[in-house]
Amino acid sequence: MHPDSDGFFTRTAASAAGYTDAEFRRLVDAGEIRKIATGIYYPARGYDGLTPTAVHRLRAVAAVRGRTDHAVSHISAAVMHGLTMWNTELDRVHLTADRSTGGRKTSSVHVHTAALTTATVVEIDSLPVTSPARTVIDTARIVDMDHAVVIGDSALRKYAITTDELTEILEQSSRLHNIAAARRAVARMNGLSESAGETLSRLQMIDHDMPTPSLQYRVPGLNFRVDFFWPQFRIIGEFDGMAKYGGRAETLAREKEREDALRDEGYVVFRWTWKDLWSFHDVYMRFERAKARALTH
Template identity: 40%
Template sequence: MDLRTRGGLLAEGYSERELRRLLRDGQLDPVRPGAYVFGGVPPDAAARHLLQVRAACEQLSTDAVVSHASAAVVHGLALWVTPLDRVHVTRDRRSSGARRGRRVHVHSAALDTDEVVPVAGIAVTSVERTLVDLGRTVPFEQAVVAADQALHRHLTSRGALDLASVRRPRLPGMPAARRALAFADAGAVSPGESRSRVAIAQAGLPAPVLQWEVRTVSGRFVGRVDFGWPELRTVGEFDGRVKYGRELRPGQDPAEVLYEEKLREDALRAEDLGVVRWGWGDLDRFGPVAQRLRDRYRSR
């Protein structure tokens, strides 16, 4: 979506009166004062925030580097309930200059040149530094969602995160960041699975095998499950609605996908595996799901 500035529109020949009319008629929509888009602001929160980031960069000093949640959006990392009401930037200053405004939150912290990368013309903190800053400033679950995604999409590596977690030990909030980065796992393929991992750990359950490939004794592939406890003969499946939408082939009926999933579950049970399912609504109160898992755990 093409971001337009007031000065640029005036230079193109639009008059102040025309701009007011376009705004009044809904043909031109404000992103922030002095920055607009034609055709409507996108409904997606991340897409809207990316426009706000681009608009803010037009007005901020050149030493401001997009960071924290804003950097995660620029890198294409989906966030879970992380506020996007302000654009976050960091200036390479050790102690002064931080401020929290209505539209922009300016952080002051040390930044080395290798912690700043260009993305689509925007100076943004590296993926590793972005995840460190998120881990320092947002709740554990939100930080894990972003870190899992970065690993799963190969935007970073386990080794790079381990190095980032010890690079700046004196930054406020680093103990929390280290916990989140240490917990991150590339095997979680969606925010729902990342949140499930956190819920499983907080319930005191054994750590599962992610994306476990179930096979028969003869080696025949049965299916891949979100969470597996092979020694306890139990599998767990997170049922997000989006999951089944992604599995649809062109022209395929959703009922067919559900039927195939039933056959898959029957095949898992035939291998003497207990199957426990849960969805978005279970993640905020995971106790009953945790008990169902405990009830189905069994040794070989």
């Protein structure tokens, strides 16, 4: 028995190849194949060790197979497009059916209903998937602000999506459930953020009423690109700088050289890491202290 073009084994194909139900069950019980969806299985040697997003992708492919007028959508489409995930719930596959009613939700698949057009559906490996822009809007309707903006920033960066494109999708989706949440999330998206941590930092800065920084600023003369820059204070903020260059010993040395060079040019530098995101008031106070130092120079 050989896997099909998607790498799956199916009960139907096994039966056609001469396998009895008992033989197929023995393959499952022996752990040689893993169940992906009803009647659809995957070789254990290829399945074991997959990341949660890779497993979700397999489940999305299995779920949309054989369904006409359906597309992989929402979080599942974000996975298919390779967008950044940050602790995103992946238990349920999301599909959208091209109709106005008849959606349903089970423990494993949520079928939404909405109009699908050639402009809002693309093909990935011959499977229908909502376009990156449509995916951003749909996802922002069902997850919280932080998760929505992380995914949105990733899509804007990867696919060079414009604000006009997102605005057009918002207008087309104006009657869909929770579209107001999507509008709020879109207003905070910025494709210049290069990681989930940078996105979450930016959202925390907004919540703490910090001045808006320039993102990915290239420092003249030094050819350094920094995460956040406040030109009015010559303050540079770096998120998780210790992870930028690889090995820890090398990282520490290179970061110190980099920071010394920036300070020699008159910049005030402060930094924070993942754990600081959950007590961001401390980061805010570091910024205030940096601002005070900058104003005395």
